[in-house]
Amino acid sequence: MATIKDVAARAGVALGTASRVLSGSSQTSADSRARVLAAVAELGYIANGPARSLRRARTDVLGLLVSDIRNPFFSELAHAAEQEARRHGYTVLLANANEDAEQADEYLRTFAAQRIDGLLFSPQSTVSPQVAATLASGLPVVFLNRTIEGVGAPLYGTDNAQGVQQVLAWLQRRGHRDVAFIGGPDSISTGAERRAAYLAGRQAHGISTDDRLLDAGDFLAGGAAEAMSRILDRGVTFTAVFGANGLTTLGAVRALRDRLGAEQAARIEVVSFDDLDWFEFASPPISAVRNDASSIGRLGVRGLVDLIAGRAALGQRVPTTFADRSAQDVR
Amino acid sequence: MATIKDVAARAGVALGTASRVLSGSSQTSADSRARVLAAVAELGYIANGPARSLRRARTDVLGLLVSDIRNPFFSELAHAAEQEARRHGYTVLLANANEDAEQADEYLRTFAAQRIDGLLFSPQSTVSPQVAATLASGLPVVFLNRTIEGVGAPLYGTDNAQGVQQVLAWLQRRGHRDVAFIGGPDSISTGAERRAAYLAGRQAHGISTDDRLLDAGDFLAGGAAEAMSRILDRGVTFTAVFGANGLTTLGAVRALRDRLGAEQAARIEVVSFDDLDWFEFASPPISAVRNDASSIGRLGVRGLVDLIAGRAALGQRVPTTFADRSAQDVR
DNA sequence: CCTCCTTACGGAAACGTTTCCATGGCTGGA
DNA sequence: TCCAGCCATGGAAACGTTTCCGTAAGGAGG
Numbered sequence A, B: 001m002a003t004i005k006d007v008a009a010r011a012g013v014a015l016g017t018a019s020r021v022l023s024g025s026s027q028t029s030a031d032s033r034a035r036v037l038a039a040v041a042e043l044g045y046i047a048n049g050p051a052r053s054l055r056r057a058r059t060d061v062l063g064l065l066v067s068d069i070r071n072p073f074f075s076e077l078a079h080a081a082e083q084e085a086r087r088h089g090y091t092v093l094l095a096n097a098n099e100d101a102e103q104a105d106e107y108l109r110t111f112a113a114q115r116i117d118g119l120l121f122s123p124q125s126t127v128s129p130q131v132a133a134t135l136a137s138g139l140p141v142v143f144l145n146r147t148i149e150g151v152g153a154p155l156y157g158t159d160n161a162q163g164v165q166q167v168l169a170w171l172q173r174r175g176h177r178d179v180a181f182i183g184g185p186d187s188i189s190t191g192a193e194r195r196a197a198y199l200a201g202r203q204a205h206g207i208s209t210d211d212r213l214l215d216a217g218d219f220l221a222g223g224a225a226e227a228m229s230r231i232l233d234r235g236v237t238f239t240a241v242f243g244a245n246g247l248t249t250l251g252a253v254r255a256l257r258d259r260l261g262a263e264q265a266a267r268i269e270v271v272s273f274d275d276l277d278w279f280e281f282a283s284p285p286i287s288a289v290r291n292d293a294s295s296i297g298r299l300g301v302r303g304l305v306d307l308i309a310g311r312a313a314l315g316q317r318v319p320t321t322f323a324d325r326s327a328q329d330v331r
Numbered sequence C: 001c002c003t004c005c006t007t008a009c010g011g012a013a014a015c016g017t018t019t020c021c022a023t024g025g026c027t028g029g030a
Numbered sequence D: 001t002c003c004a005g006c007c008a009t010g011g012a013a014a015c016g017t018t019t020c021c022g023t024a025a026g027g028a029g030g
Helices: A004-011 A015-024 A030-043 A049-056 A072-087 A101-114 A129-136 A160-173 A189-204 A221-233 A246-265 A293-308 B004-011 B015-024 B030-043 B049-056 B072-087 B101-114 B129-136 B160-173 B189-204 B221-233 B246-265 B293-308
Strands: A061-066 A091-096 A118-121 A141-144 A155-158 A179-183 A214-216 A240-243 A269-273 A287-290 A316-318 A321-323 B061-066 B091-096 B118-121 B141-144 B155-158 B179-183 B214-216 B240-243 B269-273 B287-290 B316-318 B321-323
Touching: A004 A015, A004 A030, A015 A030, A049 B049, A049 B101, A061 A072, A061 A101, A072 A091, A072 A293, A072 B072, A072 B091, A091 A101, A091 B072, A091 B091, A101 A129, A101 B049, A118 A293, A141 A293, A155 A160, A155 A293, A160 A189, A160 A240, A160 A269, A160 A287, A160 A321, A179 A189, A179 A221, A179 A246, A189 A214, A214 A221, A221 A246, A240 A246, A246 A269, A293 A316, B004 B015, B004 B030, B015 B030, B061 B072, B061 B101, B072 B091, B072 B293, B091 B101, B101 B129, B118 B293, B141 B293, B155 B160, B155 B293, B160 B189, B160 B240, B160 B269, B160 B287, B160 B321, B179 B189, B179 B221, B179 B246, B189 B214, B214 B221, B221 B246, B240 B246, B246 B269, B293 B316
Parallel strands: A061 A091, A061 A118, A118 A141, A141 A155, A155 A316, A179 A214, A179 A240, A240 A269, A269 A287, B061 B091, B061 B118, B118 B141, B141 B155, B155 B316, B179 B214, B179 B240, B240 B269, B269 B287
Antiparallel strands: A287 A321, B287 B321
């Protein structure tokens, strides 16, 4: 592979001059510039990233650590983050924690070894020593959608309160009073926030909530199905189900079908925090809060870039919209 | 940030000895080993990856270039690839081509600059100069699911012929003779293979195919909906639709609904290459070929690791399974 | 007891950049 | 015409590793 030394030799200039043409682009004559660029083209020279990173003490790489890239929310977010990062001259190194604190730790170590310039982080519930070390190391960090209490990094995430308000308003319009709520882990900030907003909102509307209609899963389909099942076991009646994230809703719908049969299950209206593209095809269609994963990814990268540049980043709550699919078959 | 020099000083050994303990771990006494490891722990030393990469002329990074990470097939594949790579001591750098040849080129350049050790590649249709240069550079490459004609890199991908056979068998069981086929771009190898297998299979079954029932989109929902629309415009009757990939099926279903209304659309059975997790909830449920993205990702990484180690890699066709969801409501 | 071999270690070179410093030539003003 | 100043350039140091080479110490064998 050609090095800058080869380029310089071919262009008939000193190594330093070649470097100035390629990076600094200052202090160079038009003549040497032309000759260096010609040499680059002839040799197909591509600068050695590691060498450059070593010398400049920066890598132009951002780390993105999410819990599961297979979750459509995160894959959309990752896509948007990557596009935005590219526009700022950064490459994104993606890591999957697999909802597993140990893997998250391992990746944080890998990121540290790679000397990433900044971290986009959607944390687990627990604060491990490695997480603490990362946050203490002075590395620029922004949180995406989930945060850790008491850490001074900005959060870019869904406006959970607004989304839950939209659900509550919809429930009221549709005349649902007895609603089963399947939440997520309280240890994840979004789980706690959505549950709190739901209960507070009901109270504000002056509706009491039967505790037997509340349960929580793990934000995955399996745990949500079990939670739904437990509610059914309690023998309380309800006319609607509210799933606190996309996979939770999927699990709930599955459990309803399995337990009640398709016909009975179709009598229960379902509403979801997170919109999945098949909700329009469910019967009846599932209404949902759409949270804007793309904007979150984009804004998160912008915030991180600001942080790296030494500017302040304040974090932002991204507004939600509501996809009301119930109008098509008013009861 | 602590360097290996600091570690050596604190351990009271020479820099070279510290390095030997940390990497080679050969030719070191138990005493200095213990002291170096203690110093590492005390200082929280994490080796500088770029410096190491520069010296060793390898990065332990694999590049993964897919067309769109939001496609569930690729996000599952990426997840599996990442897990497998980690087990072999590699990190994965993920790039999204966005089904755009120019972006793919740009990422290939970035990969080259990063000096990745190997490339997992799900190529676009066109062979750009940059792609050619990459393939010619001697970088170990494996193709994932899509290939480029005449390139000597192994392919790890779905067994398209088998999957299509499963669809044809199902169509026959269900008694469908007039089937609309929505394919993908012929320029993408999977598009061409699935179409060819479908037509050949029908012929083998002795069923003629009305050309007006064949059309193709772009493997995205939008293009597929347009293709479906064109078929409807031709006024030919059909009792089933076969979508050549997941998003194609989504687009087709959408177009059927929009054009015919939900009720009429439900009379047409849909079958898909690629299974999406909502197909079970569609009405009627959509049967589908499941292709094993995880295995493809895993096997691809293993093949690439073999290639990097100088061993041969042969490529592999991963078998499909078929999710028959029609039994639930036999007509 | 001496010599030879092994083994651990210290020192230094090398990887490919960027950037600092010094030098030489040229321009412009007095 | 001379001098001050600027600009482009060459040369070299530095980034943090790994690895090569030489050497000293220690053990074994004669």
